[in-house]
Amino acid sequence: MSNKLEKKLVASMQGIALDSINKAGQGHIGMAIGAAPITYTLFGKHLNINQNDPKWINRDRFVLSAGHGSMSIYSIMHFLGLLSKQDMMDHKHLHSKTPSHPEIDSNDYIDASTGPLGQGVAMAVGMALSQKYLQSKFNKENFEIFNHDVYALHGDGCIQEGVALEAIQLAGTLNLDRLILIHDFNNIQIDSHSDEVNGVNLIEFFKSQNFETFVANVNDLESIDLAIQQAKKAKKPSYIQVHSVIAANTPNAGKSSGHNGILKPEETLEFKKKIGLTNTIPFEYDNDVYEYAHSLMENKNVEYEKWLSLFESYKSKYEKEAEMISAISSKEIKYDLTGVEFTETNVATRNYINTIMKYIDKNFDSVVGGSADLAAATKVAFSKQLNSESGKNIKYGIREFAMAAINNGIYLDMNLKTVDGTFLAFADYMKAGIRLGALMEIPSIHVFTHDSYQVGGDGPTHQPFDQIPMLRAMSNVKVVRPCDEFEMLGAFQYGLNSKKDQIAIIGCRQNIKSFNAIKKGSLPAAYVIKNQISYDLSILASGSEVQLAVEVSNLLEEKGIKAQVVSVPVLQDLVTNESLIKTLGLNSKPIYAIEATSDSMWYRLAKYNKFDAFLAEGYGWSEDGQKVYELKGFEANKLVERIQEFLK
Template sequence: MKDEELISVMRGLAIDSINKAHGGHLGMAIGAAPISYSIIAKNLNISKEDPKWINRDKFILSAGHGSMCLYSIYHLLGLLDIDDLTAHKTLYSKTPSHPEIDKFNFVEASTGPLGQGIAMGVGMAISQKYLAQKYNKPNFEIFNHHVYVLHGDGCLQEGVALEAIQLAGTLNLNKLILLHDFNETQIDSKSYEVNNIDFVKFFKSNNFNVFDVKDDSLKNILKAIAKAKRSSKPSYIRIHTHIAKNTPFENKPKGHSGFLDETQTIEFKKKCNLENFVPFEYDKKYYDFAKTLWKEKDANYNSWLKLFFEYQKTYPVEAKEINELINKSYTFNLSKPQLSNKATRDYVGNLLNELEANPFIIGGSADLKSSTKVGFNKDLIHGGKNIKYGIREFAMSAINNGIYLASNLRTVDSTFLAFADYAKGAIRLGAMMKIPAIHIYSHDSYQVGGDGPTHQPYDQLTMLRAIENVKVIRPCDESETYLGLQYALNQNTNQIAFITCRQSIKSFNVLDKEFKPAYIIKKANDFDLSILASGSEVELAFKVVEELKHKKIKAQIISVPLLQDLVNNEKLIKQLNISKKPIFALEASSDSMWYQLAKYNRFDCMLATTFGESTDGKEIYELKGFNIINIVTKIKKLLNKE
C-alpha cells in the first residue's frame, strides 16, 4: 500500500467528521493532509505508552481550525476511536473544533488564535536548546527532538508570529521546523490581496533555511523535511497547497469552512480514489498499514530508554534533575531579601539572583532587565538561562507557554505593567491551558511619573484579574514579595501576574512564614472601619490611619496582595473581622472587583479612574486623589462623620 492511499482516507475521515458536525473547517483539513501525514506519520518521534515523553518530537497545529487533518491521522494510528471522530465539535469530546491539550494527550498546545502556535513552537525549541546544552554529554544525546509547526497564511499575518520568528532566527533554533500550508486563500479574500510579503526572502533574512515545495506531493514534502532536520538553522518549508481540494470550493475563500452535501461528498471521495462512500467506513487494510508506522517510532523510543538508563548510571545528578522535571517534583524555597524600604522590583531582582543556579526556571524580560530587575546572568546563547526576548511582549508570553508545555520548565518574563495589554492574548491562552507562567510587571501606578500616561498604568489590573486562572499578586514589602513569589513558583495551575513598583516604599514585615491573600497588617481595638489596600497603597493607608486618629476614628489595615482570593472567601473575611464595620478600599487601579466587598458592609473606595499626566510621580499620584486629605474626607463621609 502507498502512503498516498492513507492520505486519501484522512481526507475522507475529515469530511465525514465535519459533515456529521454540520460544519467545520474543511479547507485546511483536506488541503494540508499531506503535510500533517508527512510530519506525524513519517517523522514524529512519539510514544503511545508515554505521550509526554520528554524527548518526544513536538507538533503544533498553529492553524488550529484545521484540526481534522490532525485527528484523522491520529485515529488511523490508533490513538483516537471512530467514536471520537463522530463526536467532533461536541461537548467534552477529544476532538473539539480547535485542538485543546486537556481533551487529548497527543495535542501539544491549545491553538486557535492564529500565530500563537508559531510562538509556542519557538518556546518549545528554546526549551530543547536549553535542555540539550545543560544535559547532553559525549555519547549521550538525551535531548535531540525536533519541533514541527504547521501554520497557514493567516498565522504569518499575526504580529505574535512575526515577533517569534525574528527571535528564533536570532537564537539559531535549528530544531525548529515551520511548515507553511501555502494555499493563498483566507475567509474574505485571496491572501495576496492583504499581504504581499515575499516569504522566501523574509525567512532568509531572518536566518532561516528556506525550502519552497512547489506542489503537495508527499515525496517532495518528505525530502524538504529531511533536509530541514539536518539544518544548522531554523527551517521554513513553504508548501503550495489547494484549500478544499477536490471539492466545489477548491482554491476559493468559501472553501475555508463549511460542509458537503451527500452528492458533493460522494464526488469528493471518488476524486480521492476512495471506494466506499458510507461515512466512517474504511477497509481494515488501511488500519493495518497505519500500524506499521509505529515500528520506527517504537524503536526510537526504546533506544532512548536504553540510552537514558545508562545516562542515569553515568550522570546520576543530572539524571535526578531530569526525572524531577519529568515528574514536576521540584520545589522552590526562597530566602527573605536582606533589603528594606526599597522598591518591590528590587526585592524581585534579589530573589531571582538566588534562583540563578536553579535548573528548573528560565526566562528574562522584554528589553527591560535594568528597569524591572528580571533576568539571569548568563544568556541562553552562551549556555545560560537568560532569554533576551527583545521588545516583543506578546511573543515573550506565548514563547514561555511553549517552554512549559514542552519541558515542564518554569518561566518568568517581564515588562512594564502598562504594556501587559500587549501580552494579553498569550496570558489568556496560557490560563486556558493552566500553564503556571509568571509575568512580573513593574512600574505599577501613577508614581511612574515623568514618562507620562502611556507608561502610567491604571486599567491593567482590571484586565488581568478578569481572566480565569490568572492570579494577580501585588506585594507591599519584602516579606510579601518573597513569600508571594515563592507561592507563585510552587503553585501549578495559574498564570501569575506579579506586580511590582518602581519607587521605594516602607517595609512593614508583618507577614511571616507563609503567603496569605489578605491579612491584618495593622491591628486596632474597637475599630470604626477596615481599610484594605494592596501594594504601594498600603503605605498610604498607614498615613491615612495616623490622620484619622486626629479625627477620633480608629481603623485596622488589611493588606491584600491577592484580591481574587479574598472577595468571595467568607471564612477569611470573618477571620479578619472585615464584615464587622464599614470597609474602605484603596488601590491605584480601576478594578471594580473591590466593589464585591460591598456585600459585607457599607463600602467606599479610592480607585484610579483616568489616564495620568507627564509630571513627577508623587505629584500626579496626589493629583489623582491618592492624598491623605481626599481619602480622609471620603472616609468621614462613609462613616457619616462629615
C-alpha cells in the same frame, strides 16, 4: 505498493475528516482536506512519538498553529491508532478527544492548545528554546538525551500575526536549529486571496531571518518528505513552503468559501469518488489502510527503545542529572525561597526582585526567563544567556506578546518554569498570550513593574491604572500586588509553586515603607497590617497604597476614628473567601478600600458591610509621580475627608 497505499491513506484521511465535519454540522474543511498530505508525511514518516508513552520527554513536538485545521491531524491520528472511530464521530462534542481546535487536556498526543492564529508559531519557538536549555544542562558526551525536533504547521494567516513575526525574528537570531515551520501555502483566507493583503516574498523573508528555506508541493509526497529530511539536517531553523489547494476536489476548491462549512451528501459522495475512494460509506475505510498506517506507528518504536536504553545508561552514570530531569518533567520540584536575605529595606518593591532572581538563578535549574528589553528596570534577569552561555536568561527583545507565547511553549515542552518582565502598561501587549496560557493552566510568572500614576514623568502612556482589572478578570490568572519585600518574596514563592495559575506580580518604581508583618515565604490573600483592639472601620489596600492607608489611619486616629488596616496582596483570593473575610472582621464594621487601579472587583465586598472605595479614574499627566498621584486624589488628608463623609 506503498506509494499506492500512501495515496489511499491520504484520501482516507480526507474522507474521514469530511465525514467528521459533516456529522458535527460545521467545521473547517479547507485545511482538513488540503493539508492532509502534509500531516500524513510528517506524522507517518518523521514525527518521533510513542503510542504507549505519549508524554515521552524526548518525543518530537508538534504544534498546529492553524488550529482550525484540527481535522488534518485528527485524521492521521485515527489511522495511526491514536484516536478511535468514535472519537472522530464525536468531533466538536463536549469532552471529546477531537474538539474544534486542539486542546492539550482533551488528547494526550496534543502538545499545545491552539486557535488564535500565530501563537502556535511562537509556542513552537518556546519549545525549541526549552530544548536548547535542556541540551546545555543535561546532554553529555555520547548521551544526547534531548535531541528532538519541533514542528509547527501554520497557514497564511498565522504569519500575518505580529506574534508569529516577533517569534520568527527571535528564532533566527538565536539560531534554533531544530525548529521546523511548515507552511500550508494555499493563498486563501476568509476575506480574500492572501496575496491581496500580504505581498511579502516569504522565501526571501525567511532567508533574511536566518532560516533555511525549502519548497514542496502538496500533490508530490516525495517533495514534502525530502523537504522535511533536509530541514532536519539544517544547522539553523527551517521554513518549508508547501503549495496546496484549500478544499481540494470540492466545489469550493481554491476559494475563500472553502475555508469552512460542510458538504451536501451528494457533494461528499462526488468528492470521495474523485479522490479514488471506492468505499464511500461515512466512517468506513478499508483495512489495508489501517494496517499500513499501524505499521508506520510500529516503526517508531525502534527509536523509542533505543532512547530508553540510552537513558538507562545515563541514569547509572549521571544519577543526579537524571533525578533532576525526572523532577522537572513530573513537576515535583518544591520551591523554598526562605533563604533569601534582603540587604536593603524601605525601597521600591521592584528592587527586591533583583535579590530574589539572583537566589532563583543560583538554586533552581528548572526556571528560565528574562525581560522584554527592560531587565535594568524590572530587575528580571538571570546571570548568563540561555543560547550562548548555557545559562537561563532569554533576551526577548522588545517583543512582549511573543515573550508570553514563547514562555507558554517553554513550559509545554518540559514543564520548565518561566519568569518574564516588562512594564505594567505593556501588559496589554501580552494579554492574548497570557489568556491562552491560563486556558492551558500554564503556571508562568509575569512581573509587571512601574505600576500606577507614580510612574510620573513618562506620562499617561506609561501610567497604568486599567491593566490590573484586565488581569484579575481572567480565569487562572492571579494578580499579586506586594507592599514590601516579604510580600514580594511570598509572591515569587507562591508563583513558583503554582500548579496551574499564571501569576502576575506587580512592582512599584517609587520607594515605599517596609512592614514585613508576615512570615517569610508566606503570602496570605489578606491580613491585618495595622491592628486595633477596637476599631470603627477597616481600610483595605494593596501594594503602594498600603503605606498610604496606614498614614490615613494615623490621621483618622487623631480625629477619634480608629481604623484597622488590611493589606490585600491577592484580592481575588479575598473576595472569594468568606471565612477569611469574617476572620478579618470585615463583616462587622464598615469597609473602605484604596487602590490606584480602576478595579471594581473591590465592590464584591459590599455585601458584607457598608462599603466604598477610592480607585483610580482616568489618565494622568506628564509630571512628577507623587504630584500626579496626589492630583488624582491619592493623598492622606483628602482621603481622611472622604472616609469621614463615608462614615456619616
